[in-house]
Amino acid sequence: MIWLTWRQFRVQAIVAGATLVAVAIALTATGPHLAALFDSNGLATCRTSCGTDASNFINQVKGSTTELIFYGSIFLVYAVPALIGLFWGAPLVTREFEAGTFRLAWNQSVSRARWIAVKLGLIGLAAIATAGLFSLMTSWWASPLYQAAQKTGQNSLSINRFSAPLFGATGIAPVGYAAFAFALGVTAGVLIRRTLPAMAITLAIFAAIQIFWPALVRPHLIPPVHGTEPLSAVTFNGIFTSNNGQLFMTIGSIRGQAGDWVTSGRAVDATGKAAYAPSACAQLSNTFIPCLARHGIRMAVTYQPASRYWALQWCETGAFLALALGLGGFCYWRIRRSS
Amino acid sequence: MVWLTWRQFRWQAGAAAALLAVVAIVLGVTGPGLVTRYDQIGLPSCHTACTALASQYINELEFTTYGKLFYAGLVVMYLVPALIGIFWGAPLISRELETGTFRLAWNQSVTRTRWTLGKLSLIGLASVATAGLLSLAISWWASPIDHALSYGQSGSHFLRLSPLVFGARGVAPLGYGAFAFALGVTAGVLIRRAVPAMAVTLVVFAAVQILMATLVQPHLIPPVQTTAPFNASTANEVVITSSGSGPLTMILKGNFSMPGAWILSNQTIAPSGRVFDGPPGRACTANLPQQDCNNWLNSLHLRQLISYQPASRFWPLQFAETGVYLVLAAGLGALCTWQIRRRRA
Numbered sequence: 276m277i278w279l280t281w282r283q284f285r286v287q288a289i290v291a292g293a294t295l296v297a298v299a300i301a302l303t304a305t306g307p308h309l310a311a312l313f314d315s316n317g318l319a320t321c322r323t324s325c326g327t328d329a330s331n332f333i334n335q336v337k338g339s340t341t342e343l344i345f346y347g348s349i350f351l352v353y354a355v356p357a358l359i360g361l362f363w364g365a366p367l368v369t370r371e372f373e374a375g376t377f378r379l380a381w382n383q384s385v386s387r388a389r390w391i392a393v394k395l396g397l398i399g400l401a402a403i404a405t406a407g408l409f410s411l412m413t414s415w416w417a418s419p420l421y422q423a424a425q426k427t428g429q430n431s432l433s434i435n436r437f438s439a440p441l442f443g444a445t446g447i448a449p450v451g452y453a454a455f456a457f458a459l460g461v462t463a464g465v466l467i468r469r470t471l472p473a474m475a476i477t478l479a480i481f482a483a484i485q486i487f488w489p490a491l492v493r494p495h496l497i498p499p500v501h502g503t504e505p506l507s508a509v510t511f512n513g514i515f516t517s518n519n520g521q522l523f524m525t526i527g528s529i530r531g532q533a534g535d536w537v538t539s540g541r542a543v544d545a546t547g548k549a550a551y552a553p554s555a556c557a558q559l560s561n562t563f564i565p566c567l568a569r570h571g572i573r574m575a576v577t578y579q580p581a582s583r584y585w586a587l588q589w590c591e592t593g594a595f596l597a598l599a600l601g602l603g604g605f606c607y608w609r610i611r612r613s614s
Numbered sequence: 615m616v617w618l619t620w621r622q623f624r625w626q627a628g629a630a631a632a633l634l635a636v637v638a639i640v641l642g643v644t645g646p647g648l649v650t651r652y653d654q655i656g657l658p659s660c661h662t663a664c665t666a667l668a669s670q671y672i673n674e675l676e677f678t679t680y681g682k683l684f685y686a687g688l689v690v691m692y693l694v695p696a697l698i699g700i701f702w703g704a705p706l707i708s709r710e711l712e713t714g715t716f717r718l719a720w721n722q723s724v725t726r727t728r729w730t731l732g733k734l735s736l737i738g739l740a741s742v743a744t745a746g747l748l749s750l751a752i753s754w755w756a757s758p759i760d761h762a763l764s765y766g767q768s769g770s771h772f773l774r775l776s777p778l779v780f781g782a783r784g785v786a787p788l789g790y791g792a793f794a795f796a797l798g799v800t801a802g803v804l805i806r807r808a809v810p811a812m813a814v815t816l817v818v819f820a821a822v823q824i825l826m827a828t829l830v831q832p833h834l835i836p837p838v839q840t841t842a843p844f845n846a847s848t849a850n851e852v853v854i855t856s857s858g859s860g861p862l863t864m865i866l867k868g869n870f871s872m873p874g875a876w877i878l879s880n881q882t883i884a885p886s887g888r889v890f891d892g893p894p895g896r897a898c899t900a901n902l903p904q905q906d907c908n909n910w911l912n913s914l915h916l917r918q919l920i921s922y923q924p925a926s927r928f929w930p931l932q933f934a935e936t937g938v939y940l941v942l943a944a945g946l947g948a949l950c951t952w953q954i955r956r957r958r959a
Binding site (some may be wrong): 346433472478 | 813
């Protein structure tokens with residue numbers, strides 16, 4: 276059974292292996308340059324007040340080829356689970372249905388249940404290993420950027436591995452996505468029984484989950500911290516007022532702590548209602564924020580502290596692995612009982 | 615032939631129409647907010663020194679939902695041609711070959727060549743139309759951003775001449791759509807199996823996109839080169855770094871502003887012609903007033919060497935890019951037709 280799985284899977288495995296090698300070569304060729312830039316800004320030896328060095332380092336990366344490689348690697352880590360679902364998951368069972376080979380495959384000494392269990396288990400493990408290696412390599416490559424971002428409250432590239440786009444491309448989360456995408460592909464195949472529609476459905480569902488999950492589910496995996504902070508404890512990325520004078524202030528960092536994931540920040544007045552800019556405060560001046568503070572305006576914030584990064588990674592991965600197991604179990608049950 | 619093509623294509627067409635409708639709704643709902651903010655900040659009535667207002671408008675984007683939508687639009691615009699190649703192009707003929715239905719399809723009153731040409735041209739047109747409509751919708755949505763950027767901010771990520779945005783605007787996506795479709799069909803004809811053809815299409819399309827953007831695009835129209843004297847008091851960046859035991863290095867980046875232009879490189883060169891990298895004089899490393907360092911730098915007679923694409927080149931570059939991709943697509947289409955003609959049924 277292991278041999279059969281390998282024979283039917285070897286082209287996909289070789290493609291994945293070749294991609295891994297190509298990416299590894301590209302990253303090891305360009306990684307030392309980034310690390311050297313990190314060292315030349317004195318960040319390796321810096322102990323206290325490294326904010327300026329870190330900002331300089333990130334400003335030098337901005338606009339260079341290194342920045343493009345960084346975004347490319349993030350995109351790749353997101354693409355890999357989707358491709359696994361499309362090309363490993365969806366055709367796994369549909370190919371047998373479409374070609375009629377399921378009649379032969381399911382009438383051997385190996386039972387149908389074992390056939391699907393071994394295929395799901397082995398290729399699922401391969402999916403996990405592939406996504407894990409991609410994430411590990413890109414995280415290693417980009418570690419100078421993440422370290423620098425930890426040392427400065429705001430950076431010109433808005434790098435924060437805890438915020439939405441980067442969270443899913445770092446740590447162990449891609450492992451969960453890959454297992455889930457694979458199981459989703461197999462499930463679509465078992466239900467639809469035709470390769471191309473199954474691939475299209477897999478892609479559509481997986482993309483929809485990747486888009487809605489960070490906004491709707493992830494912030495609540497661990498109950499977030501709610502609080503009201505004085506304006507002096509918060510740095511701002513942007514401040515503007517709407518036509519009717521309502522204040523909108525986007526938060527950079529809270530109490531000087533870099534790397535928090537701020538999911539909401541609203542300006543509120545002393546009674547806790549949405550704040551309006553008092554006419555006494557002159558906008559676009561240095562005294563605007565102190566003036567707002569004197570009028571009792573504070574920030575109501577909801578955030579996940581930076582220290583929870585790994586806890587949330589484990590929760591996210593666990594959730595997707597559980598979904599993958601559920602889907603895998605469903606496929607197993609469907610194949611076993613199908614006539 | 616038109617009817618047959620439509621029957622076999624209606625699911626894909628329905629999926630594309632649904633995607634277009636979703637994108638149109640999202641952009642249609644959020645677009646007016648972007649215009650309102652543009653009006654509110656006072657840009658339409660601004661006639662002199664509007665750069666500060668425009669900068670504020672652009673800087674806000676980075677931290678609001680509009681900025682995220684802008685990036686999401688880029689991702690969708692780059693994915694759509696790839697998906698067209700994978701789901702419309704690659705299975706078009708390989709599916710007939712795989713299931714054996716080509717025997718029936720190619721023995722009708724419609725000749726094999728006409729069958730191929732009909733499918734290629736109709737679905738090819740659908741690909742171009744889909745990519746074009748999407749590009750139109752995104753360009754309409756982002757037009758306030760383009761207007762604001764025409765006041766200044768040469769290095770912004772949102773600039774439509776910057777490499778990433780360029781391929782998701784104007785007519786370039788039409789070329790990508792046509793090329794991806796033709797590439798998918800070609801892969802299907804040559805490989806004759808749908809799933810491997812889809813995988814090959816994706817890999818080749820991604821590789822061509824990357825190679826075109828890095829190797830070909832910068833040379834379609836050579837960038838403008840210009841030099842200007844370096845002025846320390848207006849410099850954007852003066853960075854002194856130490857690399858352990860070696861001498862100190864000094865990186866300078868002068869100020870250069872050209873509204874809407876994409877700056878490819880901005881180097882500071884010494885009178886000898888090589889790039890200036892230090893070492894910094896004592897006026898800059900000792901604890902002296904900034905003016906002493908500036909005076910010392912100005913006494914070196916440094917120059918800025920800048921190469922850039924001016925804003926006026928946006929459409930010439932777009933047409934050049936689209937032309938290259940359309941020619942490639944036409945070549946691949948001809949290859950498919952020729953392959954199918956000469957193949958024994």
